[in-house]
Structures are given as structure tokens and as C-alpha cells.
Amino acid sequence: MAILVNNESRVCVQGITGHEGSFHASAMLDYGTQVVCGVTPGKGGQVFEHEGHKVPVFDTMAQAIEETGCDVSCVFVPPPMAADAVSEAAEAGIELIACITEGIPVLDGLRQYNYIARYGATMIGPNCPGLVSVGMCKVGIMPARIFSPQPGPVGLISRSGTLTYEVVNALTENGLGQSTCIGIGGDPIIGTTFLDLLMEFEEDPDTEVVVVIGEIGGSDEEMAAEFVKEMSKPVVGFISGRTAPPGKRMGHAGAIVSGNTGTAASKVAAFEEAGIVLASLTMEIPGLVKTALGK
Numbered sequence: 001m002a003i004l005v006n007n008e009s010r011v012c013v014q015g016i017t018g019h020e021g022s023f024h025a026s027a028m029l030d031y032g033t034q035v036v037c038g039v040t041p042g043k044g045g046q047v048f049e050h051e052g053h054k055v056p057v058f059d060t061m062a063q064a065i066e067e068t069g070c071d072v073s074c075v076f077v078p079p080p081m082a083a084d085a086v087s088e089a090a091e092a093g094i095e096l097i098a099c100i101t102e103g104i105p106v107l108d109g110l111r112q113y114n115y116i117a118r119y120g121a122t123m124i125g126p127n128c129p130g131l132v133s134v135g136m137c138k139v140g141i142m143p144a145r146i147f148s149p150q151p152g153p154v155g156l157i158s159r160s161g162t163l164t165y166e167v168v169n170a171l172t173e174n175g176l177g178q179s180t181c182i183g184i185g186g187d188p189i190i191g192t193t194f195l196d197l198l199m200e201f202e203e204d205p206d207t208e209v210v211v212v213i214g215e216i217g218g219s220d221e222e223m224a225a226e227f228v229k230e231m232s233k234p235v236v237g238f239i240s241g242r243t244a245p246p247g248k249r250m251g252h253a254g255a256i257v258s259g260n261t262g263t264a265a266s267k268v269a270a271f272e273e274a275g276i277v278l279a280s281l282t283m284e285i286p287g288l289v290k291t292a293l294g295k
Contacts, residue, residue, distance in 0.1 A: 001206040002133030012070040021076035031138040036068040061092035075099040083108035090121040099125035109189040123191025129161035129183040152177015153208035174286035194224035216241035225274035234292035237276040
């Protein structure tokens with residue numbers, strides 16, 4: 001089992017005819033994801049072909065849903081139009097939207113956040129690598145080769161795409177299979193938080209331990225730590241940016257420290273108080289996961 005996506009998920013790629021959309025749609029198909037359609041306004045009627053797969057392209061999300069029954073969208077639309085693409089998907093009835101696009105203006109991001117909330121959709125991102133339920137479905141840009149050959153007991157949530165890849169690869173090399181791995185994105189306004197996903201993992205019977213990779217800025221990690229106190233499953237954590245100079249803005253757009261909120265020290269303290277086993281270096285994570293699993 002997994003969270004959010006599985007082998008029954010039917011994926012639409014918004015922007016499938018563009019360079020990034022076509023490249024990653026091909027990679028998703030190679031992984032075994034059911035990419036059932038694409039949407040590019042003005043390109044309706046075209047067919048995207050890859051290794052024997054023929055994926056129809058539609059002008060609108062409403063047409064795509066009506067014709068194919070897609071329930072997941074992966075957005076590769078350029079920044080000026082990405083928020084409109086997300087809003088269109090939510091209004092049309094898509095249940096899960098992974099917005100890969102980076103550089104969406106903050107006011108557009110706020111507008112799309114309110115839109116998905118109105119229509120009850122779940123959005124991962126923006127400015128994220130997407131998500132993978134191992135052996136079942138890959139939505140986004142994560143490289144397939146780093147994941148375990150078979151599903152395993154480790155769930156993973158991260159704000160950093162690069163750290164996601166590093167830690168997933170380390171888990172795989174240490175024989176630790178993953179259930180679902182999600183990069184939530186580093187923008188100031190994102191659709192899904194650590195807390196949201198910890199609640200999902202808590203209910204997933206096949207996830208036995210969760211890895212949370214946070215960073216300086218914002219308060220998502222502190223809010224998640226409060227919920228971890230009530231979880232029945234162990235959580236292994238890592239906070240990046242602990243050596244950042246005080247008062248200096250670094251990394252993601254969301255990595256903004258305000259007063260005592262969002263500092264590395266405040267996040268580390270919240271994690272330790274919640275009983276989260278904290279790694280000082282990413283290379284320590286596989287060993288801590290093994291300990292949490294009793295291996």
C-alpha cells in the first residue's frame with residue numbers, strides 16, 4: 001500500500017507537448033505510471049507517442065477527464081500560466097495535483113492555493129520534484145533509478161528535492177525499501193505540508209517509519225512535530241541549513257527566518273521534544289531508520 005498515488009492512479013500531464021513535459025512524461029511511462037492523457041491548449045487532437053504508448057492530447061482538463069477518467073495531474077506549465085493550469089485542474093475535478101513548475105509569482109501562488117481549497121483538491125508543490133509510490137506510480141521528476149526495486153516500510157517527506165534524492169538513494173543502497181516519497185516544495189506557499197502527509201502516513205498500514213527532511217525558514221516542521229507526539233510510528237528527522245549565517249537568507253524562497261521562528265535551533269528543539277530521532281548528517285539516516293525498524 002502507499003499514500004496519495006498507486007498503480008490505479010490515472011495521470012494527466014499538463015504541458016505534455018513542451019520539452020520538460022514530454023521528457024518527464026516519457027520517464028513516468030517507463031516507470032509504469034498510467035499516463036493516460038496530456039493537456040496543452042491549442043494542441044488538442046495530437047498524440048504523444050513513446051515506446052509504443054500513445055497518449056492523447058486535449059485542449060482542456062474538462063475534456064481530458066471526460067475522455068480518460070484521469071484523477072491526477074502533473075503540471076509542467078511555464079510560471080506565468082502555471083497557477084491558471086492548477087486552478088483549471090482543480091475546478092475540473094482532479095483529486096491530486098503535483099505542480100513541478102518553479103518561479104510562480106507569490107500572488108499567483110496564493111490565488112491557486114485558495115482555488116484548490118475551494119474545490120477540495122490536494123496539491124503537492126509548487127516548485128517540487130513530485131512523488132513516487134514505489135513500484136506503482138511516479139509523478140514528477142524524481143529519477144527512478146534511486147528507488148528500491150520493491151516497496152518497503154519507509155515513507156519520506158522533504159522540502160528539498162536534492163536532499164530527497166540523496167536520502168532515498170542512501171536508503172536503497174542500505175536495503176531499506178520505500179513506500180511513498182514526496183517532495184513538498186520550497187516555496188513560501190505550498191499546497192501540502194509535513195503535517196498533512198504525516199497524518200496520511202500514520203494511517204498507512206505498510207509504512208512503519210517516516211523520514212522527515214526539513215530546512216530553515218517557515219514553521220512547518222514545528223507544527224509537524226506537535227503531531228508526531230501523537231503518532232504510533234517512529235520518525236527520523238534531519239534539518240538542513242544549521243550552519244547558515246544568522247540573518248542571511250539562503251536556499252528556497254520559503255527559507256525565510258523571522259525572529260525565533262524558522263531557525264535551525266527552533267526546529268531541532270521541536271523535533272527533539274517530539275521524540276524524533278535526529279540525524280546530524282544525511283549519511284546517518286539509514287542507520288537510524290534500521291534502528292527504528294529494529295534491524
